[in-house]
Amino acid sequence: MEEKTVLQLKSLLPDIRENVFLKDHATFKIGGPATYFIEVRSKEDLIKAVTAAKTCGVPFFILGGGSNLLVSHEGFSGLIIKVLHEKGIVLKPGNIVEASAGVEMKELVSFCIDQALAGIEWSGGLPGTFGGAIRGNAGAFGGEIKDSILEVEALDDDLKVRQFSNKDCQFTYRSSIFKLNNWIVISAKLQLTPGDKKVIADIAQSRIDYRKEKQPLHLPNAGSVFKNCDLKWFSKEWQEKLAHVVKQDPFPVVPTAYLLSECNLKGTRIGGAEISTKHPNFIVNVENAKTQDVLDLIEVAKKAVKEKYGVTLEQEVHYLQ
Ligand SMILES: Cc1cc2nc3c(=O)[nH]c(=O)nc-3n(C[C@H](O)[C@H](O)[C@H](O)COP(=O)(O)OP(=O)(O)OC[C@H]3O[C@@H](n4cnc5c(N)ncnc54)[C@H](O)[C@@H]3O)c2cc1C
Numbered sequence: 001m002e003e004k005t006v007l008q009l010k011s012l013l014p015d016i017r018e019n020v021f022l023k024d025h026a027t028f029k030i031g032g033p034a035t036y037f038i039e040v041r042s043k044e045d046l047i048k049a050v051t052a053a054k055t056c057g058v059p060f061f062i063l064g065g066g067s068n069l070l071v072s073h074e075g076f077s078g079l080i081i082k083v084l085h086e087k088g089i090v091l092k093p094g095n096i097v098e099a100s101a102g103v104e105m106k107e108l109v110s111f112c113i114d115q116a117l118a119g120i121e122w123s124g125g126l127p128g129t130f131g132g133a134i135r136g137n138a139g140a141f142g143g144e145i146k147d148s149i150l151e152v153e154a155l156d157d158d159l160k161v162r163q164f165s166n167k168d169c170q171f172t173y174r175s176s177i178f179k180l181n182n183w184i185v186i187s188a189k190l191q192l193t194p195g196d197k198k199v200i201a202d203i204a205q206s207r208i209d210y211r212k213e214k215q216p217l218h219l220p221n222a223g224s225v226f227k228n229c230d231l232k233w234f235s236k237e238w239q240e241k242l243a244h245v246v247k248q249d250p251f252p253v254v255p256t257a258y259l260l261s262e263c264n265l266k267g268t269r270i271g272g273a274e275i276s277t278k279h280p281n282f283i284v285n286v287e288n289a290k291t292q293d294v295l296d297l298i299e300v301a302k303k304a305v306k307e308k309y310g311v312t313l314e315q316e317v318h319y320l321q
Pocket residue numbers: 027061062063064065066067068069083101102126127128129130131132133134135136137138139140178183184185186215217221222223224318
């Protein structure tokens with residue numbers, strides 16, 4: 001980066017830090033340093049940071065909870081903008097809850113339980129921020145964030161703040177208009193329904209318990225590495241053979257964990273990374289894993305599934321380089 005650019009960026013954003021290791025901001029605990037790093041706590045500061053990066057021509061990346069990220073060992077040459085929340089969560093008339101992008105999902109779920117509002121309890125135990133969940137239309141146990149979104153406020157390429165109705169968001173399986181265009185979620189409103197506080201709390205807790213039982217939460221990871229596979233991708237013959245494992249989540253899918261298990265990949269290790277024995281769609285950082293260890297395991301998994309089932313796995317984890 002030219003010295004002139006650096007000086008300009010530092011004058012526009014006096015709070016930026018240099019050489020911040022991204023492994024400390026990613027649940028995988030993998031990843032080299034970002035040249036520049038800033039934490040933003042308000043809509044104004046978020047817009048200011050993005051504007052500064054664009055003005056200076058510096059590449060930037062929006063970081064939420066870092067729970068869906070594999071960061072390159074070389075790190076990121078540019079500005080990382082970490083979105084934290086300031087304004088938090090607000091209850092509005094009509095069972096509407098508004099929250100900033102940087103609010104953690106677990107905080108949002110707790111708030112909804114306190115208010116006896118139902119709708120997002122399926123996300124009990126979902127790591128990351130509200131903004132990250134909206135961008136990737138996070139989902140589990142048959143629910144998706146799109147089911148409760150009323151409106152999203154986001155920043156487009158021209159730094160224009162825009163409002164998006166649920167339909168405008170173009171939510172699909174693990175995707176949205178924000179993901180397709182790299183637009184930045186600032187805040188959003190959820191339309192919820194009144195319910196029984198204990199019932200809502202019990203559902204959220206059962207999801208947390210399920211995750212503890214089935215997922216390798218004792219080791220650093222980034223959640224499911226691959227999306228589940230659409231049943232339609234398989235040949236007629238495989239569709240019949242796999243019928244017993246198909247689940248609706250949110251349409252008929254074959255769990256990728258099952259396919260990886262059938263390919264005997266559980267416990268496959270490269271360097272410090274391993275395909276989890278507990279949940280094979282998770283790669284775990286067993287011992288100082290390098291980014292390349294994970295990338296190599298991803299290739300091993302893709303190749304095995306392609307050879308056995310004829311389908312190409314789609315990656316869910318975002319690779320930041
Ligand atoms: C143990 C574990 C279990 C998980 N289980 C699930 C699950 O059941 N279902 C599921 O869907 N996911 C799951 N995940 C993945 C992850 O939690 C979700 O994808 C989550 O929504 C990512 O949010 P984040 O804030 O951590 O995003 P990050 O990891 O920080 O970022 C992910 C992507 O979102 C972008 N982003 C972040 N914030 C914003 C914003 N405000 N505006 C625009 N883009 C933004 C980033 O630029 C990046 O491209 C799991 C992860 C872990 C570690």
